[in-house]
Amino acid sequence: xxxxxxxxxxxxxxxxxxxxxxxxxxxxxxxxxxxxxxxxxxxxxxxxxxxxxxxxxxxxxxxxxxxxxxxxxxxxxxxxxxxxxxxxxxxxxxxxxxxxxxxxxxxxxxxxxxxxxxxxxxxxxxxxxxxxxxxxxxxxxxxxxxxxxxxxxxxxxxxxxxxxxxxxxxxxxxxxxxxxxxxxxxxxxxxxxxxxxxxxxxxxxxxxxxxxxxxxxxxxxxxxxxxxxxxxxxxxxxxxxxxxxxxxxxxx
Amino acid sequence: xxxxxxxxxxxxxxxxxxxxxxxxxxxxxxxxxxxxxxxxxxxxxxxxxxxxxxxxxxxxxxxxxxxxxxxxxxxxxxxxxxxxxxxxxxxxxxxxxxxxxxxxxxxxxxxxxxxxxxxxxxxxxxxxxxxxxxxxxxxxxxxxxxxxxxxxxxxxxxxxxxxxxxxxxxxxxxxxxxxxxxxxxxxxxxxxxxxxxxxxxxxxxxxxxxxxxxxxxxxxxxxxxxxxxxxxxxxxxxxxxxxxxxxxxxxxxxxxxxxxxxxxxxxxxxxxxxxxxxxxx
Numbered sequence: 001x002x003x004x005x006x007x008x009x010x011x012x013x014x015x016x017x018x019x020x021x022x023x024x025x026x027x028x029x030x031x032x033x034x035x036x037x038x039x040x041x042x043x044x045x046x047x048x049x050x051x052x053x054x055x056x057x058x059x060x061x062x063x064x065x066x067x068x069x070x071x072x073x074x075x076x077x078x079x080x081x082x083x084x085x086x087x088x089x090x091x092x093x094x095x096x097x098x099x100x101x102x103x104x105x106x107x108x109x110x111x112x113x114x115x116x117x118x119x120x121x122x123x124x125x126x127x128x129x130x131x132x133x134x135x136x137x138x139x140x141x142x143x144x145x146x147x148x149x150x151x152x153x154x155x156x157x158x159x160x161x162x163x164x165x166x167x168x169x170x171x172x173x174x175x176x177x178x179x180x181x182x183x184x185x186x187x188x189x190x191x192x193x194x195x196x197x198x199x200x201x202x203x204x205x206x207x208x209x210x211x212x213x214x215x216x217x218x219x220x221x222x223x224x225x226x227x228x229x230x231x232x233x234x235x236x237x238x239x240x241x242x243x244x245x246x247x248x249x250x251x252x
Numbered sequence: 253x254x255x256x257x258x259x260x261x262x263x264x265x266x267x268x269x270x271x272x273x274x275x276x277x278x279x280x281x282x283x284x285x286x287x288x289x290x291x292x293x294x295x296x297x298x299x300x301x302x303x304x305x306x307x308x309x310x311x312x313x314x315x316x317x318x319x320x321x322x323x324x325x326x327x328x329x330x331x332x333x334x335x336x337x338x339x340x341x342x343x344x345x346x347x348x349x350x351x352x353x354x355x356x357x358x359x360x361x362x363x364x365x366x367x368x369x370x371x372x373x374x375x376x377x378x379x380x381x382x383x384x385x386x387x388x389x390x391x392x393x394x395x396x397x398x399x400x401x402x403x404x405x406x407x408x409x410x411x412x413x414x415x416x417x418x419x420x421x422x423x424x425x426x427x428x429x430x431x432x433x434x435x436x437x438x439x440x441x442x443x444x445x446x447x448x449x450x451x452x453x454x455x456x457x458x459x460x461x462x463x464x465x466x467x468x469x470x471x472x473x474x475x476x477x478x479x480x481x482x483x484x485x486x487x488x489x490x491x492x493x494x495x496x497x498x499x500x501x502x503x504x505x506x507x508x509x510x511x512x513x514x515x516x517x518x519x520x521x522x523x524x525x526x527x528x529x530x531x532x533x
Contacts, residue, residue, distance in 0.1 A: 100395035101422065104386060107371055139386035139422065140379070 010120045010127055021127060022120050025149035028129035032075035034162035034198045035062060036191050037133040037144045038172065040182040044135040044142040046073040046213035047191035049162075049199070063213040063223050067092040069102045070136020071213045071221045075162030076149070077129035084112055084128060104138045109145040109153045117151030127151075131161045136215045160194060168198040184216060189236045196237070205233055294409035298350035300324050302335045303491045304448025305346035305416045306481050308456055309426045309441045309466045310474035313502030314418040316344055316428075317478050319486070320510070321493040322351045328493065334510050336497045339365060341505040343390035343419035345397070348445040349433065350412035357411060360400070364388075390419025390427040390501075394437070402435025410434070414445035419501045426466075426502075441466035444481075447489040452481035471500065483514055487521075 006012055007020030014020060035048040048062035060078055064085045065071040072088070074081035088108055095103035112132070119125045132147040133156075146159045158179055160168035171194040182190065191212070196205050207230050215221035224232075254260065263271070276282030300322050307316035322330035335347045337358050345361065347354040368388050394417035404411050410433040421427040429439040441463050442456035459477045460466045478498060486492050494514040500507045 098396055098399050099388070099392045101389075101392050104371070110371070140382040 009123060010125060011123050019120065022150050025127035025129045026131075029076040029131035029149060029161055030163060030165075032077075032131070032162045033060075033062065034160060034165045034168055034195060035073035035075050035133055036158075036160045036165075036168050036172070036194045036198075037073060037135045037146075037156070038158040038179050038182075038187055038191050038194075039135065039142045039144045039156075040179055040184075040187050042142060043182075043184045043187050043214065043216035043219070044070075044137060044144055045184075045187045045191045046071065046133055046135045046211075047188075047195045048073045048211045048213075049195055049205070050209045050211055052209075059209060061211075063211045065213070065221055065223055066108075067096075067102060067136075068220045069138060070105055070108075070134060070215060071223065073133045073135070073211075073213060075131045075165075080128040080130040081132065084115075084130065084132065087115065088112060102138060104140065105134060105136055105143040105145060106138075106140075106155070109134055109147060112147060113151045113153040115151075116147070116149060120151060133159055133161065135213065136221050137217055137219075142216065158190075158194075160198065162198075164198045164200070166198075168194040171197040184214065184219075185232075188212060188214065188232055192232060192236045205237070207233065294407075295350070295353075295412055298353075298412040300329060300351040301491070302333065302348050302351055302354065303489055304444055304446040304452065304485055305335065305348045305414070306444040306448045306452045306456065306478060306485070307346065307416050307418045307428050307442070308460060308469070308474045308478055309428045310469040310471055311467060312426065313420070313471065313500055314344075314426050314428050315471075315474045315478045315498065315500050316346050316416060316418040317482055317496055317498040318346045318348070319482065319493050319496040321491070321495075323491045326490070328491075331493060331495065334497055336499050336508060336510075337361065338499065338506045338508055339390075339393055339419075340368075340387055341384070342387055342501065343393045343417060344499045344501055344506055344508070345393070346416040346418065346445075348414040348416075353411040353413050357397070357400070357413065357415075361393075364396070385422070389422045390417050391421040391429075393417055393419070394427070394429045394431060398431040398435060398437045401431050401433060405433060405435050416443055416445060418499070419506075420503070424503060447491070448481070448485060451485055451488050455481050455484060471502070475500065479515070483517070486514055486517075487519075 004020060006014035010019060010021035033049045033051045037046045046063055050059035050062050052059045063071055063073045066085060066088045072085060091108055091111055092103045116128050120127050127149040129149060134145040144156045144159060145153055146156050147153050158172040160172060175190060207226050210229055212224040212229055273281050274283050302322055305318040307314055316336060318335040320331060320333055321328055322333040333351060336344055338344045339361055397415055401411055412433050414432040416430055418428050428443055429437060430443050431437050441460050444453045456477055460469055482496050486494050494517060496512050497510040498512055
């Protein structure tokens with residue numbers, strides 16, 4: 001009757017040593033639309049593909065600015081991301097109040113990591129069904145962290161999560177060496193190209209379905225959407241189209 | 253059948269009588285029954301005390317000093333109490349007031365330091381300059397301590413101290429600020445707590461009248477003024493002693509000396525003082 005006897009709660013191991021509820025939560029991340037993050041020596045960039053439930057509806061928000069120095073991009077259950085982002089906002093303000101300093105990104109990442117892990121260890125709780133990319137700048141410079149529903153957090157140079165994100169990660173891996181020395185504009189273009197690579201054939205990046213989050217040393221985190229990103233989309237992809245044209249000539 | 257899960261597994265009230273909640277922790281509704289029916293009281297006055305702490309900001313850092321005496325009322329009870337506590341390479345805290353509260357705050361700062369180093373160690377960057385920049389600054393520490401002090405006075409259970417936090421802020425510029433048992437804070441190029449505020453502050457202000465003067469002040473001159481102030485304090489503050497600690501904090505870290513003897517001590521001036529006690533001029 002049941003496909004699986006060990007997936008009723010998040011505290012029971014299967015005989016193979018797996019916790020299915022956590023794995024299902026990680027599947028939820030893969031259902032979400034793709035988000036990409038990259039850091040250079042001076043900047044941290046998030047790029048996200050927004051989805052609309054239907055033609056007439058608005059697009060689901062993918063990037064949430066948390067504090068002046070950082071923001072998050074989410075893939076998975078947006079409502080769980082809202083809970084986490086509220087928590088992060090509150091912790092960030094607490095750090096400014098008690099210590100008069102912007103919260104270090106490693107610290108806020110560890111906090112939500114601990115919170116998510118607790119959910120996988122208490123009966124009656126469920127893991128968060130959302131993956132996050134946390135990008136921004138603190139006293140130690142620009143950072144990008146990945147957060148998973150299991151509570152695993154890792155510092156990354158570049159990362160993509162969400163549906164078909166493997167394609168984006170392939171792009172990022174190919175260009176890994178360039179990121180560290182990239183300028184702000186180059187980094188944004190890399191992020192957009194990685195995002196584009198994960199799209200299916202019939203889809204394109206447009207002003208409506210793309211979000212960017214940029215922060216840098218001496219530059220506060222800001223989200224860019226709509227008309228503000230038109231220029232970046234244009235300059236990033238006109239060259240790509242030319243290259244595409246050349247390679248087609250070679251084929252014929 | 254008792255249908256309330258919170259009662260399951262507990263001694264039944266109808267057999268054992270209801271639980272005496274006064275034994276519970278305070279935050280769970282517990283209370284200590286006081287024998288004379290009076291309410292709980294907290295610290296009403298300090299017991300073993302340290303006297304003044306003084307500090308001066310100079311060009312590239314801060315000098316801070318406090319003597320090594322802990323008094324029990326007017327009794328010079330302990331003569332080896334170190335009242336300057338280095339927090340890290342960027343900050344030193346000087347404590348005046350109750351010594352047991354100082355020891356509590358010292359333990360609090362130790363655990364804060366452990367937390368901070370555990371965090372920064374875990375990122376595994378190994379970039380020393382970045383570690384240094386991200387290290388908690390004297391300003392961060394002062395903000396934290398002032399919140400601790402204010403919280404405790406709001407609970408009507410104050411930590412009976414006056415603190416000076418000396419060191420560098422996150423931009424590595426000299427930082428000096430005050431916090432006390434009321435949660436009051438202020439900052440100035442020269443600061444003194446307790447009697448020092450009356451006896452030493454005027455002397456320090458003569459050397460450093462304003463922020464600009466402190467930015468032009470050499471380290472040697474700042475140390476000299478602090479030494480002079482410690483001598484005046486020993487002569488005129490009856491709860492002081494002639495052995496003191498002094499720390500200099502600058503980009504090179506904390507230079508702390510804990511057993512400095514007062515130099516060229518002389519009471520010859522004393523017989524010239526008129527106007528006290530039974531003298532009739």
